[in-house]
Amino acid sequence: MQRMLQTLRSEIDRIDGQIIELLARRFAVTRQVGQLKAHHALPAVDAERESAQQLRYEQLARANGLDPALVTGLFRDIIAAVVRQHGEAITPERPGSSQPPRSRKDHGNER
Numbered sequence: 001m002q003r004m005l006q007t008l009r010s011e012i013d014r015i016d017g018q019i020i021e022l023l024a025r026r027f028a029v030t031r032q033v034g035q036l037k038a039h040h041a042l043p044a045v046d047a048e049r050e051s052a053q054q055l056r057y058e059q060l061a062r063a064n065g066l067d068p069a070l071v072t073g074l075f076r077d078i079i080a081a082v083v084r085q086h087g088e089a090i091t092p093e094r095p096g097s098s099q100p101p102r103s104r105k106d107h108g109n110e111r
């Protein structure tokens with residue numbers, strides 16, 4: 001039983017690694033969208049696009065036997081982080097500060 005558990009957990013770790021790699025790839029692409037939007041003075045949020053994505057996530061969740069609420073909740077958090085990053089790209093300097101905004105990486109180091 002211990003061996004089986006170890007095998008299954010190794011598989012979980014491998015899948016988690018893939019999910020994180022894919023997430024990093026998604027953020028790399030959305031960063032480019034953010035730069036494009038900043039360059040053309042477009043708003044960070046596109047509510048119409050997000051509504052279409054929401055429907056797609058629900059359909060894909062059902063097609064894959066997953067709870068649509070779980071999947072849409074995960075993407076809500078991811079998209080909220082993207083939009084925050086876009087906001088930072090559009091407003092590169094914090095008011096009253098000569099320092100550039102800290103990257104999200106720095107925030108992660110706080111305790």
Ligand SMILES: C=C(O[C@@H]1C=C(C(=O)O)C=C[C@H]1O)C(=O)O
Pocket residue numbers: 030033034044045046047049050053078079082083086
């Ligand atoms: C990436 C974009 O910007 C925002 C982030 C989105 C996302 O992470 O999928 C979707 C819509 C926008 O609110 C975009 O407009 O495509």
